[in-house]
Amino acid sequence: QVQLVESGGGLVQAGGSLRLSCAASGLAFSRCAMGWFRQAPGKEREFVAAITWSGGRTYYTDSVKGRFTISRDNAKNTVYLQMNSLMPEDTAVYYCAARLSYSDTYYLLRNDYPYWGQGTEVTVSS
Numbered sequence: 001q002v003q004l005v006e007s008g009g010g011l012v013q014a015g016g017s018l019r020l021s022c023a024a025s026g027l028a029f030s031r032c033a034m035g036w037f038r039q040a041p042g043k044e045r046e047f048v049a050a051i052t053w054s055g056g057r058t059y060y061t062d063s064v065k066g067r068f069t070i071s072r073d074n075a076k077n078t079v080y081l082q083m084n085s086l087m088p089e090d091t092a093v094y095y096c097a098a099r100l101s102y103s104d105t106y107y108l109l110r111n112d113y114p115y116w117g118q119g120t121e122v123t124v125s126s
Contacts, residue, residue, distance in 0.1 A: 002026040002115050004096045009120030012086055016124075020081040022096030022117055029077040033101045035113055036070060036081045038092035038122075045095065049081060050106035059106050063089070086124045093119040 008020040024032070033053055039045040049070040050059045058070050069082040079096060097113035107113065 002098075004098060004115060004117035006094065006096050006117045006120035009094060009122045011123045011125065014087055014124055014126050016086050017082070017084045018086065018122060020083065020094055020096075020120060020122075022079045022081075024077045024079070024096075024098060027098065027115065028100065029098075030074045031100055031102075032098045033105060033107050034070075034072060034079040035097045035107060036079075037095045037097060037110065038090075039095070039119075040092040043092075045110060047108050047110070048094070050108060051079065052104045052106050053101055054104050056104060057106060059108065083122070086122075088124045088126045091122060091124050093121050095119045 003025045005023045012018055035050040036048040037045050038048050047061050051070045051072055055072045067085045072079040096117040098115040099113045
Protein backbone atom coordinates (compact mmCIF):
# COMPACT_ATOMS: atom_id res chain seq x y z
CA GLN A 1 0.00 0.00 0.00
CA VAL A 2 2.72 2.47 0.97
CA GLN A 3 4.99 3.13 -1.98
CA LEU A 4 8.06 5.29 -2.41
CA VAL A 5 9.40 5.31 -5.96
CA GLU A 6 12.73 6.94 -6.73
CA SER A 7 13.76 8.14 -10.17
CA GLY A 8 16.42 10.28 -11.81
CA GLY A 9 19.52 8.21 -11.20
CA GLY A 10 22.03 7.41 -13.90
CA LEU A 11 25.59 7.76 -15.11
CA VAL A 12 27.21 11.18 -14.91
CA GLN A 13 30.75 12.52 -15.18
CA ALA A 14 32.50 14.10 -12.23
CA GLY A 15 31.40 17.71 -11.81
CA GLY A 16 27.99 17.05 -13.29
CA SER A 17 24.53 17.20 -11.75
CA LEU A 18 21.52 14.96 -11.22
CA ARG A 19 18.10 15.54 -9.71
CA LEU A 20 16.52 12.61 -7.92
CA SER A 21 12.78 12.42 -7.30
CA CYS A 22 10.80 10.29 -4.85
CA ALA A 23 7.05 9.96 -5.42
CA ALA A 24 5.06 8.80 -2.39
CA SER A 25 1.65 7.17 -2.19
CA GLY A 26 -0.42 5.35 0.41
CA LEU A 27 0.46 7.65 3.30
CA ALA A 28 -0.20 11.16 4.57
CA PHE A 29 2.75 12.75 2.85
CA SER A 30 2.23 16.18 4.38
CA ARG A 31 2.61 14.59 7.83
CA CYS A 32 5.82 12.77 6.92
CA ALA A 33 9.39 13.70 7.55
CA MET A 34 11.50 12.57 4.59
CA GLY A 35 15.09 11.53 4.13
CA TRP A 36 17.63 10.42 1.56
CA PHE A 37 20.20 7.70 2.24
CA ARG A 38 22.80 6.04 0.04
CA GLN A 39 24.65 2.76 -0.04
CA ALA A 40 27.85 2.16 -1.96
CA PRO A 41 28.90 -1.39 -2.91
CA GLY A 42 30.26 -3.24 0.10
CA LYS A 43 29.41 -0.42 2.51
CA GLU A 44 26.67 0.33 5.01
CA ARG A 45 23.73 2.52 4.15
CA GLU A 46 24.46 6.09 5.24
CA PHE A 47 22.45 9.23 5.85
CA VAL A 48 22.56 11.96 3.19
CA ALA A 49 19.82 14.54 3.82
CA ALA A 50 16.58 15.09 5.71
CA ILE A 51 13.65 17.50 5.57
CA THR A 52 10.76 18.25 7.92
CA TRP A 53 7.17 17.76 6.84
CA SER A 54 6.72 21.47 6.13
CA GLY A 55 9.99 21.73 4.23
CA GLY A 56 11.00 24.50 6.60
CA ARG A 57 14.14 22.85 7.96
CA THR A 58 16.76 20.60 6.38
CA TYR A 59 19.88 18.76 7.48
CA TYR A 60 22.80 17.32 5.50
CA THR A 61 25.74 15.07 6.14
CA ASP A 62 29.00 17.02 6.02
CA SER A 63 30.26 15.44 2.80
CA VAL A 64 27.37 16.83 0.71
CA LYS A 65 26.83 20.25 2.30
CA GLY A 66 26.95 22.98 -0.31
CA ARG A 67 26.52 20.48 -3.15
CA PHE A 68 23.19 18.73 -2.48
CA THR A 69 19.78 20.26 -1.80
CA ILE A 70 16.75 18.40 -0.47
CA SER A 71 13.30 19.88 -1.13
CA ARG A 72 9.68 18.77 -1.26
CA ASP A 73 6.40 19.57 -2.95
CA ASN A 74 3.58 18.40 -0.71
CA ALA A 75 0.98 19.12 -3.39
CA LYS A 76 2.74 16.52 -5.58
CA ASN A 77 3.65 14.09 -2.77
CA THR A 78 7.24 14.28 -3.96
CA VAL A 79 10.62 14.89 -2.38
CA TYR A 80 13.71 15.82 -4.42
CA LEU A 81 17.47 15.66 -4.09
CA GLN A 82 19.37 18.06 -6.32
CA MET A 83 22.98 16.88 -6.58
CA ASN A 84 25.59 19.24 -7.99
CA SER A 85 29.37 19.00 -8.34
CA LEU A 86 29.17 15.23 -8.20
CA MET A 87 32.27 13.25 -7.31
CA PRO A 88 33.12 9.55 -7.78
CA GLU A 89 32.70 9.14 -4.01
CA ASP A 90 28.99 9.91 -4.48
CA THR A 91 28.51 6.69 -6.45
CA ALA A 92 25.86 4.63 -4.67
CA VAL A 93 22.28 3.46 -4.70
CA TYR A 94 20.18 6.31 -3.33
CA TYR A 95 17.12 5.53 -1.21
CA CYS A 96 14.15 7.66 -0.23
CA ALA A 97 12.67 7.14 3.25
CA ALA A 98 9.58 8.39 5.10
CA ARG A 99 8.17 8.44 8.61
CA LEU A 100 5.00 9.92 10.06
CA SER A 101 5.64 12.77 12.45
CA TYR A 102 3.48 14.86 14.76
CA SER A 103 5.88 17.77 14.84
CA ASP A 104 7.99 19.63 12.29
CA THR A 105 11.11 17.56 12.96
CA TYR A 106 13.80 15.91 10.85
CA TYR A 107 15.37 12.49 11.48
CA LEU A 108 18.89 11.26 10.79
CA LEU A 109 18.96 7.53 11.58
CA ARG A 110 18.01 4.56 9.41
CA ASN A 111 15.85 3.13 12.17
CA ASP A 112 13.86 6.37 12.35
CA TYR A 113 12.28 5.56 8.99
CA PRO A 114 9.80 2.69 8.60
CA TYR A 115 9.12 3.24 4.89
CA TRP A 116 11.68 2.92 2.10
CA GLY A 117 11.86 3.02 -1.66
CA GLN A 118 13.68 0.49 -3.82
CA GLY A 119 16.51 2.87 -4.66
CA THR A 120 17.92 4.49 -7.77
CA GLU A 121 21.52 3.99 -8.85
CA VAL A 122 23.89 6.92 -9.26
CA THR A 123 27.27 6.34 -10.88
CA VAL A 124 29.81 9.17 -11.12
CA SER A 125 32.73 8.52 -13.42
CA SER A 126 36.13 10.18 -13.23
